[in-house]
Amino acid sequence: MLSLSNVSVRNTLNDLTLTVKSDEFVLIVGANGAGKTTLFNVISGEIKPRSGKILFKNMDITDTPQHKRTKWIASVLQDPRLGTVGEMTILENLSLAYIRNGYKKLTGSTIAFFKDKLRILEMNLENRLYEQTRNLSGGQRQALSLIMATITDYDLLLLDEITASLDPKNSSMVMKIAEKIVALEKKACMLITHNTKHIESFGSRILEMRNGGLVQVS
Template identity: 45%
Template structure:
């Protein structure tokens, strides 16, 4: 369970560029919730995900995940509990390292890294099987440098890396926004499959209203650094794109 308790974040305080990004935002996620997050540009969606991931400290409030207080933890320490896929396909992988090396790095998320081998023999086989699920042919290119992959392939790989070690919370930050429609649909489909298979608690930011309705069991809208709409279950299933757009204009 994720509890976000009235968190505040102001960027560039005391300057002309001062911007309140999170304004006492409250949110509780139950285990297994797959929440789609929508909201206008600058509403605070990405800031919310980054605050949970620890990219920056929040000004006030607390973030508690399954009883662990994340609020004061450094980004790399929180990584133990979190899986993340970013909007920019360049951000989630190490381009100069092989596909298999990237996976091996992800398999050790949250572990102490010592002088044991970075990749063991059995890992190759394990990753080969996992890459097959993506249906992108990556299983035959395991020693290829990730820098040579396309954006869609990278996002699919990042997704696999984020879930290789089961995270307590999966954060998808507009992870299909930079992809062409066909690839985006494919990555979304893989995401949905992975989330359902592992019953992952997930937050997914999207600008696509249809996706926001079709995926997940719950939908929230963020505006001015707060959650302004929160629908789930049957109510969410009945939502239409037109209703959502109207909700947007009412804010």
């Protein structure tokens, strides 16, 4: 589904080649500064590679801007403050995520749909729709980011060290939610992590970032 061929980015990625299938779970590990986030930025469209090609469902998306790629590629970032807008309510945040692929009318049934989604988290957020997101804890905001990223259609989910800025308790909670969502959605997912526990629980394919390229670990 996704394929990167000979992608290079100044000082980080070096002739990198990668293929991800449509229901595959890929773990990316590697030292700090190895270029894991850069790889995600190239896939999401935030960074344009200096050379190489990115194909998605056989379309060449190398020059497709980031805001157009969000139709297929959903992301959750490291910092919970970047995944949600603190100055907006939970409902407004969800609405923004909901209209990501094009304007849709918000009705009573949409709100019921949002509440159903939030119930997955078991955090009582479904009863706090009109509260500003900044009142939530880091873990809650990250959990909300996960719901937002997956609330509309997508084909590939990018999770970039989504627990890095959380304490151990929140970290394992968010990871459990991520596992739950990934299991429910059955779509392609790439996860960057440092945590060896994640490697055990998600299993499947593990790649290590080394010298600007990817090496199969298991």
